[in-house]
Amino acid sequence: MKQQNYIGRFAPSPSGPLHYGSLVAATASYLQAKYNNGKWLVRIEDIDPPREVAGAANEILKTLEHFQFEWDQTPLYQSTRREQYRSAVNSLIQQNQAYACSCSRKDLANNIQKSELGKRYPGTCANKQLNTRETSLNLRLRTKNENINFQDITYGKLRHNLLKEIGDIIIYRKLDLPSYALAVTIDDAYQGITEVVRGYDLLAFTPIQIYLCQLLQLPIPKFLHIPIILNQQGQKLSKQTGADAISKQNCGSVLVQALKDLGQPVPENLEKESSGNDELGQIWNWAIKHWNVDNIPKIKQVYPSQN
Ligand SMILES: [Zn+2]
Structure with missing residues (x-):
């Protein structure tokens, strides 16, 4: 069944030109939007200056255009949204x-606890009441000992307890850098956005995004994660x-290869x-008409199809 009033997006970070892994993500989000007669937006996630490459954003947009992707609004640049991220974090501080957390890397290395998801911040600064206006400190989100349940369209029912699994996470880095999870939320x-389509490597951010939506009283989108594409050495393409x-x-x-990697029977x-x-037009026509999310491989990662 088709979704009503669908709005999807593709959100690359301009750390380099578009590579094949990002093209697969763009293709999945585009087809899901077009199949549902929805809108498809592009957002440039340029909030991490040290990782950015001059000209990369334009290069990405040009490549998308070359592949005949059509976006429905002028691309949104996260670098223009700093005030909104600041205001969201201020509202979290007020609540x-x-x-603020003053732990150094060394403190963290000594205190960090192991958990199911890897590493967990033990809450060292949770009750220190450090100055949240001090831009040399990171800001952390208080997490709760509660399950966050959600349904990913590809990977099914998932449940996470943020406090137990990762502890209070950084949502605003020192020197005024919002975290990925905050900015994306x-x-x-x-x-x-009614549905977020993105790579499996970002699945771990989903319970955080849902939790932030709850705290900030924002609507919670649906989530559809797709396998990440590996190179021949088994590393994520990046x-x-x-x-x-x-x-x-x-x-x-x-494009045909991307469709095959998304499990579509071209x-x-x-x-x-x-x-x-x-x-290209002919392939897009076929792909939009026959797009089926159920065919997306329910695995975490794939090697690009050979041939
Ligand atoms: Zn700390």
Whole structure:
């Protein structure tokens, strides 16, 4: 059944040119929006200046355009939204849901506890009442000993207890840097996103996003995570692992490969006839009409399909 009033988004960070892994994520979110007769928005997540590469945002948009993605609004740049993130964190501080933490890296290394999800902050600064206006300190979100239940469209029912699993997490880094979880929560709500489609590597942020929505009284979107794409060494394709910029040649073949990695049964004749850039429209038409989320592989990661 199709969803009503669907609004989806693709939210790349401009840490380098678009690589194949991001193209697969863009394709999944685009098809899910188009299949549901919804809107598809692009958001540039440029709030982490040290990781950004000059010109990368434009390069990403150009590549998307080349692949004939069509977005329904002017792209939103997170760098223009700092006041909104600040105001959200201030509201959490006023509710006593956030506090300043003065732990150094060394303190954390000595005190951090192991948990199911890896590492857990033990709440060292929870009751110190440090100055939350001091920009040399990180701000942490108070987490609760309560289960957060949600249904991911690909991975099914999930349950997390933030306090037990990760403890009070940083939501605002020193020097005025909002965390991914905070910025994404504020912007998904601001843009009216009804469903978040993104890579499995971001699944761990979902219970935090839901918790922040509850505290800030924002609507909770649906979530659909997709497997992440690995390189031949088994690493996630990313700027850090040296993923190549996507080629603007043979866009048809690249798009067909992305569809196959998303489990969509591309007909052989369409595949054979669609290596070049001219056939992109034809592939999109097929893909939008036949898009089926149930076919997305329910695994955490995939190697790109060979051929
Ligand atoms: Zn601390």
